[in-house]
Amino acid sequence: MSLEHDLVTLAIDIAREAGELARTRRDAGVAIAATKSALADIVTEADREVEALIRTRLKEARPDDGFLGEETGGGDGASEITWVVDPIDGTVNYAYGIPTYAVSIAAVRGEPTPGAWEALAGVVYTPVVGELFHAARGEGAWLGENRLAVNAEVGPAGxxxxxxxxxxxxxxxxxxxxxxxxxxxxxxxxxxxxxxxxxxxxxxxxxxxxxxxxxxxxxxxxxxxxxxxxxxxxxxxxxxxxxxxxxxxxxxxxxxxxxxxxxxxxx
Known part of the structure; x- marks a missing residue:
């Protein structure tokens, strides 16, 4: 198996666990922990808890890798791989009970900066709907077991x-x-x-x-x-x-x- 395959398999397993934690915490009620860049830019206690779970699971499986998360920032690793994580993407939706939120986990090689990194694996999981999107470099993009393709054409309506x-x-x-x-x-x-x-x-x-x-x-x-x-x-x-x-x-x-x-x- 390729490195990309191993990385996306790990990310899938962790995203499912993290998504279930986010969903159960939402069902129990949301506590707003803080605001970030602006009053509307909130972070919930669940954001922090879910990111801590993801970070722990990645550290257990790949202790030499780096980490860059929305809530806890970055940490350099000894390997060339960095995990780039949004524990709950769509936090305002999450706080309001709108089911359009997701766990996003990616593994990149090189400097963890868009444009500088080489993306190797990525997973986006929406726990309420139960859809899991995943991709590995050179192996296509998938929704579950169905391979994805962008629309080839756009109709006359636009x-x-x-x-x-x-x-x-x-x-x-x-x-x-x-x-x-x-x-x-x-x-x-x-x-x-x-x-x-x-x-x-x-x-x-x-x-x-x-x-x-x-x-x-x-x-x-x-x-x-x-x-x-x-x-x-x-x-x-x-x-x-x-x-x-x-x-x-x-x-x-x-x-x-x-x-x-x-x-x-x-x-």
Missing amino acids: ALLATGFGYDPATRPGDLEMIARVMPGLARDLRRGGSAALDLSYVAAGRFDGYFERGLAPWDLAAGSLLVTEAGGRFGRAEPGDSPRAPLIVAATPAIFDRLATAAGLV
Whole structure:
């Protein structure tokens, strides 16, 4: 078996356990632990507990690997592998009882920075729905036992797109301007689900034709971006200077990627 296969198998097992913990904690009630970058950017006690579980399980299985998590930050390892983890992607959904949240776990090689790393394995698991998306480098993207492929074509009505908004109110006007550029002549409709990991997974599965958003962190996109590319899609990311709206990511079927990237301002 390949290293990628071993990594994704481990991530699948841990994601299932972590997702079950998140679900049971949600059923028992949510306690808000803190806010982060803005008042709307919350962290729950469950976020911290789920990340601690994931970190412990990874340490037990691969003690030499590094770790980069949304809640507990980073830790260097002796190996070339780093695990990039979002324990509950879609925390606001989670806090409100909306089932659109997911556990996201990725293994990358090299510097744990988007654009610098080589993604080796990624898993996105939504415990309420019970869907598990996974990908290993060179081995395709999968939903359970079904291989995924992005949509080959976009119909005459236009593309079904997804996006998101940052938590800082100062960035909202720019987000709305970007949507105003993207929608005419390209989109049939727009979805805003609240979980970047799931939006990327849905592009890989052909449920969305494309997705764009500013301000994502490494753990938001590490697993999902691999799903997109392994499903035959394209993924791009840019850091437009020191703008508070940076960085910008675009993921889409090749049929519309260039048009979407241009409209969104990626190129």
